Amino acid sequence: MPEWINIVIRSVVALVYLFILTKLIGKRQIRQLTYIEYIVGISIGSIAAFMATDMDGPMFHSLIAMTIFALFPVLMEWLSLKSKAIRNVVEGQATILIKDGKILEDNLKKERLTTEDLMEQLRMKNVFRVADVEFALMETSGEVSVLLKSQHRPVTPQDLDLPVAQAEEPQAVIMDGNIMDESLANLGLNRNWVRQELQKAGVALENVFLGQVDRAGQLYLDLYDDKIKVAPPQELKLTYALLKKCQADLEMFALSTKNKRTKQVYEKDAEHLQRVIDRMKPLLTQ
Known part of the structure; x- marks a missing residue:
């Protein structure tokens, strides 16, 4: 067998086995890796590279070494779940850098951070004064x-x-100019409703890149042509304004009438409508 074919085979085997071991170790972002996982990752990569190019040694020796390195962090993770002491050694502990607006210089040195490093981290959190930090x-x-x-x-x-109205994920009912029937069904809507809303907005279906419906039942549109401006839905705001006008009219009627009983009815209705408006305001003014 030509040497280059042997290298190709070894490389493919190493990559496939690396993928299997990575799935075994688990999914973590790079910044969430523990010290052991970081060391193991480098070691396994080195073994895989050596396995792909070493023509003398048998392939299974490298596979055994990679397996041992991969199982070690799995074992340490299991032990960490059982013991906080082991977890503190493997994963470390959080370090207080600032307390009540005062920088703890000893802890800063312990983490090998300079004042500039700390200020940079604070600025990334939109904090520019140490005195503002608890x-x-x-x-x-x-x-x-x-x-x-x-x-x-x-x-x-x-x-x-x-x-405040509870936030809910909006549903995409139009994608790439196509109506999403499943999303409409989840909202209790249909294609006729979508066509009516598009007609109100003066937009053709094929011109819509994305259409989303929020929890209040309002349709927001994003068009292919970014130069075309689509006015946001105004029904809820108009409803809120109409309710406020009705409440103000009731108060005005109560002030203008001379009949005591009628005045009490108007005042009671005005108070009741105001309570309704207060409850509905988070939904109508979002």
Whole structure:
């Protein structure tokens, strides 16, 4: 057998076996690899390269070595699940870098980070003042997690005690100019509804690259021609505005009437409608 054919066979076998071993070790992103997995990855790659080019030694010797290296991190992962002490050794522990706005220089040296490195990591989290940080930790993956002090965190609807509609994944009902019947069925809609919405928007089906329906039943369109602007759906906002107008009219009627009983009816209806508007606002104003 020519030598080059032998190299091709060995290389293909090495690649296939590497793929099998990688599936065995498990799926992790590069930045999530432990020290052992990183070392094992380099070693297995070196053995595979040696196996592909070494014409003297038998192939199965390299396969045995690769198998042993691959099984070692699997064994360590299993032991880590059983023992926190082993997990701390294998995966390491998070290190506090900043506490209550103060940099812990000893921990910074322990992780071999310079002040510039720390500031770069903070800027990547959109933090530019160390004094604004409550905690900053270096995770075992090498990422820096940052918790801002409460007065410097972005305000959330929960902080303001505002109700917010639950987020749900929009459904794609049009792709590449084709209607997706399964997605429509999941939403309880049909092709006639899609055609009516496209007619309202003045858009032909074949011109739609992507069409999505949100939880409120509004259709958002992305066209092939990016120069054409499609106005966003306004039905919900118009409904909200109409409800607000009705509530204001009821209050005005209550102020203008001289009949005490009629005034009470208008005021009661206005309060009831206002409660309905408050409950529906997160959905109608999204």
